[in-house]
Amino acid sequence: MKCANCGNDNPKTLHDEGDTFYCSLCCHRTQTATGQDDLITCPYCGRLRDRKAFQCMWCGNTIGQNIPPTKDDYAELDRSLTEFEENMDNSNIRFWKLRDKKKQ
Ligand SMILES: [Zn+2]
Ligand SMILES: [Zn+2]
Incomplete structure (x- = not known):
């Protein structure tokens, strides 16, 4: 060296x-x-x-x-997204738009 x-x-x-x-x-x-x-x-x-x-x-x-997101960060994101969807009014058009996006 x-x-x-x-x-x-x-x-x-x-x-x-x-x-x-x-x-x-x-x-x-x-x-x-x-x-x-x-x-x-x-x-x-x-x-x-x-x-x-x-x-x-x-x-x-x-x-x-x-620093790239960790698995925990993604889990946390998933949790808040699920919570968000559950709290959405089904008649809200944005809910359906979101759902369609997820299907793709
Ligand atoms: Zn040196
Ligand atoms: Zn420099």
């Missing part, structure tokens, strides 16, 4: 993270497989940023915060 940024190859200051390792001397990540910088282009400022870092070191924007 050798830091792609500063050339540090001291195992005591390099932290193995599986697919990458982190250099505590320069706070830089390197890809284990390629030995290259582990960088992506920041969608906010367009500069190269640390892929695994929580925030962009340049603009401070966070990426990857859109």
Whole structure:
């Protein structure tokens, strides 16, 4: 392992993270497989940023915060939808529209 940024190859200051390792001397990540910088282009400022870092070191924007809904979230959604349908007046035209949508 050798830091792609500063050339540090001291195992005591390099932290193995599986697919990458982190250099505590320069706070830089390197890809284990390629030995290259582990960088992506920041969608906010367009500069190269640390892929695994929580925030962009340049603009401070966070990426990857859109956590996909869990099974519980879907269950909760189903519950409230069922409740909603049960409380609907059958004569309400929107109820039938909703039902038709669900059939498709
Ligand atoms: Zn380094
Ligand atoms: Zn940025």
